[in-house]
Amino acid sequence: MGLGVEYYCPCLAATPHPPPPNLPSSSHSFHPLHNLFFCEECDAVRCNRCVFVEVSGYYCPNCLFEVPSASVRAEKNRCARNCFMCPNCSNTLTVVPSDPPDTGDSRNSPIVISTVGEPPFFLYCNHCRWDSAEVDITFEKPTGLAAQLQKFEDSAPESLEFERLKEHFEPFLRASNSNAIQPTNSSHHGQLNPIQAAASSALSRDIPGVSKYNPLGRSRSGREKAANRNEIAEYKARVEAGAMGLNSGSGAEGDVEFVKHLETVEEVAALNQRWVNSWPASLHTSDMKPLRIPLHSKKSKRCPSCRHILIKPEQKAQSVRYKIKLVAANYLPAISVSLPHAQAALEMMKRSAGRTGSAANEEHSLAAAGGMIAGKTYPFHLSFTNPLYDPIQVRLHVQRAVPPITVVPEGGKAPRAPFAVTLPSSAFPIAAYAEAWEYEDDEDMFGDEDDFEGARGLKDRDGRGKTRAVGVLERRANVTVVGGEIVLGKEAKGAVKFNMLVTYTYRSDDPEPEGDIEGLSPSKAHGHSKAPEMKTFSFYTLVELGNIIPREDPKMDL
Amino acid sequence: MAQPIYYTRAEYIETDTGNKVSRRATIAGPQNIILGGKTIISSGAIIRGDLRRTGPGHAVVISLGRYCLIGEGCVMRPPYKTYRGNFNYYPMKIGDHVHIGANTIVEAATIGNHVEIGKNCVIGKFTIIKDCAKIADNTVIPPNTVVPAMALFGGSPGHFIEDLPESTQEIVEAQTKQYYTRFQPLPSER
Ligand SMILES: [Zn+2]
Ligand SMILES: [Zn+2]
Ligand SMILES: [Zn+2]
Ligand SMILES: [Zn+2]
Numbered sequence: 001m002g003l004g005v006e007y008y009c010p011c012l013a014a015t016p017h018p019p020p021p022n023l024p025s026s027s028h029s030f031h032p033l034h035n036l037f038f039c040e041e042c043d044a045v046r047c048n049r050c051v052f053v054e055v056s057g058y059y060c061p062n063c064l065f066e067v068p069s070a071s072v073r074a075e076k077n078r079c080a081r082n083c084f085m086c087p088n089c090s091n092t093l094t095v096v097p098s099d100p101p102d103t104g105d106s107r108n109s110p111i112v113i114s115t116v117g118e119p120p121f122f123l124y125c126n127h128c129r130w131d132s133a134e135v136d137i138t139f140e141k142p143t144g145l146a147a148q149l150q151k152f153e154d155s156a157p158e159s160l161e162f163e164r165l166k167e168h169f170e171p172f173l174r175a176s177n178s179n180a181i182q183p184t185n186s187s188h189h190g191q192l193n194p195i196q197a198a199a200s201s202a203l204s205r206d207i208p209g210v211s212k213y214n215p216l217g218r219s220r221s222g223r224e225k226a227a228n229r230n231e232i233a234e235y236k237a238r239v240e241a242g243a244m245g246l247n248s249g250s251g252a253e254g255d256v257e258f259v260k261h262l263e264t265v266e267e268v269a270a271l272n273q274r275w276v277n278s279w280p281a282s283l284h285t286s287d288m289k290p291l292r293i294p295l296h297s298k299k300s301k302r303c304p305s306c307r308h309i310l311i312k313p314e315q316k317a318q319s320v321r322y323k324i325k326l327v328a329a330n331y332l333p334a335i336s337v338s339l340p341h342a343q344a345a346l347e348m349m350k351r352s353a354g355r356t357g358s359a360a361n362e363e364h365s366l367a368a369a370g371g372m373i374a375g376k377t378y379p380f381h382l383s384f385t386n387p388l389y390d391p392i393q394v395r396l397h398v399q400r401a402v403p404p405i406t407v408v409p410e411g412g413k414a415p416r417a418p419f420a421v422t423l424p425s426s427a428f429p430i431a432a433y434a435e436a437w438e439y440e441d442d443e444d445m446f447g448d449e450d451d452f453e454g455a456r457g458l459k460d461r462d463g464r465g466k467t468r469a470v471g472v473l474e475r476r477a478n479v480t481v482v483g484g485e486i487v488l489g490k491e492a493k494g495a496v497k498f499n500m501l502v503t504y505t506y507r508s509d510d511p512e513p514e515g516d517i518e519g520l521s522p523s524k525a526h527g528h529s530k531a532p533e534m535k536t537f538s539f540y541t542l543v544e545l546g547n548i549i550p551r552e553d554p555k556m557d558l
Numbered sequence: 559m560a561q562p563i564y565y566t567r568a569e570y571i572e573t574d575t576g577n578k579v580s581r582r583a584t585i586a587g588p589q590n591i592i593l594g595g596k597t598i599i600s601s602g603a604i605i606r607g608d609l610r611r612t613g614p615g616h617a618v619v620i621s622l623g624r625y626c627l628i629g630e631g632c633v634m635r636p637p638y639k640t641y642r643g644n645f646n647y648y649p650m651k652i653g654d655h656v657h658i659g660a661n662t663i664v665e666a667a668t669i670g671n672h673v674e675i676g677k678n679c680v681i682g683k684f685t686i687i688k689d690c691a692k693i694a695d696n697t698v699i700p701p702n703t704v705v706p707a708m709a710l711f712g713g714s715p716g717h718f719i720e721d722l723p724e725s726t727q728e729i730v731e732a733q734t735k736q737y738y739t740r741f742q743p744l745p746s747e748r
Contacts, residue, residue, distance in 0.1 A: 092700075
């Protein structure tokens with residue numbers, strides 16, 4: 001039962017309009033406002049799915065050492081200092097001496113500073129009590145352990161094979177790099193680069209029925225021959241495939257025997273204990289080795305369309321500051337939604353807590369859980385917070401709800417939309433953001449009951465004497481609260497969610513782009529300079545109000 | 559839209575710098591505890607300022623920055639270890655805008671700024687939590703763990719789950735300030 005507002009990034013769609021909210025694909029296109037970026041150049045929202053990500057630095061998440069990119073390769077993306085991960089539970093391991101100094105203190109766990117004590121040293125997990133002596137890994141000195149472990153790793157048959165492969169392909173990699181002046185997706189224009197050619201010919205050789213990759217489809221022209229000129233000499237494996245160690249986890253014969261004679265499940269290393277390895281690892285829990293901790297990276301992000309930088313972190317690994325940070329929250333109003341009936345119910349429940357559950361109480365608990373009953377009408381509140389230093393005018397539109405596609409029963413009517421949403425139809429203002437608003441505690445911000453009275457006074461009564469709550473309810477600082485209403489059909493069920501188009505107008509110093517009606521297809525047309533103009537930007541949101549409780553059975557498991 | 563969180567005036571002591579400390583919290587060794595201002599200590603919390611390093615004079619055992627929240631039933635206890643045969647407690651330092659959920663036990667060495675810790679967690683001895691990190695509810699962080707900046711940790715033992723959004727600092731700062739503003743005496747008592 002969600003209650004919230006998410007924002008649309010159009011990157012997955014061919015049109016600027018989002019998919020209907022009842023389609024499963026919808027959830028992939030909407031994001032929390034705080035996860036979105038904004039490209040000023042393109043005047044568009046960007047998300048983590050569509051931005052280009054570049055690594056701007058590596059660091060170890062445990063010792064926080066910043067690793068220069070030159071060493072990252074040699075050290076195989078893992079920490080080369082004394083940071084190790086427990087292969088059993090993924091906790092960080094501690095270096096301990098064989099003979100912990102006995103202080104006679106019962107509270108003294110083996111978490112002792114490692115430089116004292118007797119060799120041999122080993123790695124110990126203070127969470128699950130795994131230790132490296134179990135797998136015969138001990139050290140004479142408590143320092144330089146990573147280098148010793150990496151020596152083990154590098155002598156693994158898989159690692160040696162990989163090195164050999166790299167060596168084999170090195171000349172071709174270099175050749176392709178020197179051709180790298182071509183645009184990156186040149187292969188789609190008919191030219192095979194040597195790496196693809198090599199991969200393709202290896203694949204066609206090893207897997208019967210696979211033909212060589214030919215970007216020009218069926219036209220077997222001179223192009224393919226040209227590519228074949230770069231053909232790589234046949235690769236001879238170090239070890240015959242499948243002949244690798246009996247302990248190897250890649251479905252070797254020995255595994256069958258092992259699994260047949262299992263006594264406890266714990267003897268088998270779980271998938272998540274094995275996939276952190278660089279190579280297929282043994283199935284035996286007893287073979288698990290301590291792991292050097294994989295490095296983390298700091299990332300820069302670029303707009304996928306104009307390549308401008310949207311996120312650029314400061315160099316220092318643990319700094320939380322950014323040199324460039326263009327986030328959507330600084331451009332688009334923040335919207336939050338609430339259901340007054342659910343809040344009222346919560347209050348009632350708090351007040352009646354302790355009393356025995358009555359029928360009324362049950363209804364309140366349903367309402368407090370965000371439930372709405374089919375066939376009823378509910379008000380909802382949308383609160384808009386303006387991040388801009390200028391006031392804005394906002395206009396809302398509901399994207400019409402599409403009824404779920406079902407087969408129309410014989411003689412029946414086509415399914416109707418399960419609910420109807422009413423939003424304020426006219427534009428409403430939100431005052432400018434000013435530092436002073438948030439500055440120190442505006443104790444009255446949530447304050448006086450009178451304010452709420454005032455808001456209530458805004459609601460006018462319609463003909464039948466029912467209060468109407470559609471329109472602006474409250475304005476304070478850079479926040480405007482508007483009320484909407486949802487009418488649920490008698491047969492309605494499922495989640496109440498709808499797409500809402502938000503259009504806002506703001507003062508711009510840029511000349512008005514021509515033909516930019518909704519900001520959905522912004523075009524930076526210059527040479528049209530006038531005085532500061534009003535500019536318009538539109539974005540879609542997904543508003544979720546919670547679940548409908550079917551009428552017949554207004555009970556719900558809580 | 560953010561609803562006020564009411565408390566009964568009689569339960570909380572408010573200091574000159576705006577700290578609000580529940581009378582139902584246990585504050586041991588208050589002379590060794592520093593609260594930065596506008597920090598809330600909820601009812602049932604236990605803060606062990608009495609577990610101080612041996613030796614003469616007075617020492618800061620637990621320091622908390624501004625806009626922190628110690629949730630209901632939390633236990634804040636300085637870390638200890640035996641080093642070269644001597645048992646000792648070590649100070650715990652917590653930055654600004656740090657929220658700690660209900661019933662969590664904290665024995666960390668340092669917690670940075672803008673950190674969110676969920677409820678029912680155990681934060682092991684000498685843990686270091688860097689700025690803008692977040693610990694999910696019900697997480698067990700083993701002793702000596704380092705939680706890097708902008709990382710979400712969860713599970714038992716707690717491990718890295720994902721990077722947090724770039725705007726985490728602003729989000730947490732706004733939330734902690736808003737929480738302090740929402741936290742107010744019942745209107746009937748004003
Ligand atoms: Zn996107
Ligand atoms: Zn490290
Ligand atoms: Zn472990
Ligand atoms: Zn762009």
